[in-house]
Amino acid sequence: SQQGEEDPQALSIQEGENATMNCSYKTSINNLQWYRQNSGRGLVHLILIRSNEREKHSGRLRVTLDTSKKSSSLLITASRAADTASYFCATDAVQGAQKLVFGQGTRLTINP
Amino acid sequence: DTAVSQTPKYLVTQMGNDKSIKCEQNLGHDTMYWYKQDSKKFLKIMFSYNNKELIINETVPNRFSPKSPDKAHLNLHINSLELGDSAVYFCASSQVAWGTEAFFGQGTRLTVV
Numbered sequence: 001s002q003q004g005e006e007d008p009q010a011l012s013i014q015e016g017e018n019a020t021m022n023c024s025y026k027t028s029i030n031n032l033q034w035y036r037q038n039s040g041r042g043l044v045h046l047i048l049i050r051s052n053e054r055e056k057h058s059g060r061l062r063v064t065l066d067t068s069k070k071s072s073s074l075l076i077t078a079s080r081a082a083d084t085a086s087y088f089c090a091t092d093a094v095q096g097a098q099k100l101v102f103g104q105g106t107r108l109t110i111n112p
Numbered sequence: 113d114t115a116v117s118q119t120p121k122y123l124v125t126q127m128g129n130d131k132s133i134k135c136e137q138n139l140g141h142d143t144m145y146w147y148k149q150d151s152k153k154f155l156k157i158m159f160s161y162n163n164k165e166l167i168i169n170e171t172v173p174n175r176f177s178p179k180s181p182d183k184a185h186l187n188l189h190i191n192s193l194e195l196g197d198s199a200v201y202f203c204a205s206s207q208v209a210w211g212t213e214a215f216f217g218q219g220t221r222l223t224v225v
Contacts, residue, residue, distance in 0.1 A: 030211055042116075042202055042216035043155075086153060092211065099145075099168050100214060102155040 005103050006089060012109040019076045021106040023089030024069075030092050032065055033100070034074050037086045046074075046087075079110045115139050118203045118217035125193055126225055133188045133220045135203030143167075144186040145214065146178060147202040155202070161186055162208075193224045 007022045023032070031050045035043040049056045049065045049072065056063045062075040076083055086105040093101070118135040125131050137144060145168075146158040160168035164180045175191045186203060203217040 033213060035216075037153075040219075042218045043204075043214075045213035045215070048213055088155065090214075099157050099160055099170075101157070102147075105153050105155075107153075 006087070006106045008106060009104065010107040010109070012111060013079060015079060015081055015110050015112050017079055019079050019083070019108055019110075021074045021087050021108070023072045023074070023103055025072075025089075025091050025103075026070065027093045029067075032063075032072050033090045034061075034063060034072075035088045035090060035102075037088065037105070039085070043088065076108075079108075081110050081112050084108060084110045116203055116205055116215050116217040118201075118220055120220060121218060122221050122223075124223045124225065127193055127195060129193050130189070130191045131193060131222070132190070133201055133203075133222075135186050135188070135217060137184055137203075137205040137215070139205055139207075139215060140184075141205040141207050141215070142183060143206045143208060144180065144183070145204045145206075146186065146188050147204060147216075149200040149202060149219070151199070158201075159186075159188075190222075193222075195224050198222055198224045 005024050033048045034046045037043045047058050047063050049063050060077045065072045086107050088102050088105045090100040090102045116137045143162045145160045147155050149155045158172045159178045161180045163183050177189045180186045200219045200221050202219045204214045206212050206214045
């Protein structure tokens with residue numbers, strides 16, 4: 001079954017506000033990654049967090065991982081219009097085939 | 113230089129035709145993938161190759177045949193195209209089979225009419 005599920009499916013906020021997206025998964029993982037997809041483009045890697053890490057930062061991005069709840073969150077601070085995109089979490093499971101499994105994504109719209 | 117490039121970007125074809133999508137990566141990665149993204153943006157892995165060897169085949173109809181002539185190339189050939197094959201197909205690569213970031217191509221939007 002699908003590994004990651006994002007929540008909410010869509011999020012619309014004003015420029016300058018913070019945006020938080022959540023991801024839940026079902027089985028034990030080695031790591032969790034977040035990707036961004038602009039309309040009509042390929043996915044771009046944002047950040048990778050390993051199963052033994054709890055929090056990671058990269059610029060305006062903050063990712064948390066709670067392996068006990070099998071969930072992760074992506075926080076984008078001080079959002080900009082250019083952050084408008086779909087955001088996907090992806091996991092690779094400890095057991096089973098070595099592959100990245102993606103969630104359905106959160107469509108983020110930043111209103112100027 | 114584009115890291116992962118796939119061609120064509122758009123492909124419109126009739127049912128029953130055979131078509132190919134090409135993918136090349138210049139990152140020196142060992143692993144390459146094909147993903148299919150449907151109209152609801154759900155991204156599902158189809159195939160994974162490591163050093164030209166198939167390591168994942170995710171219950172894809174055998175009308176889909178990947179070919180990896182070398183580790184920098186992974187092409188996708190589709191026979192007898194069906195309406196349900198319409199989707200965006202993404203090629204990707206990574207350093208190793210798991211645990212590292214994947215680099216994606218721009219996608220090929222396939223429309224079967």
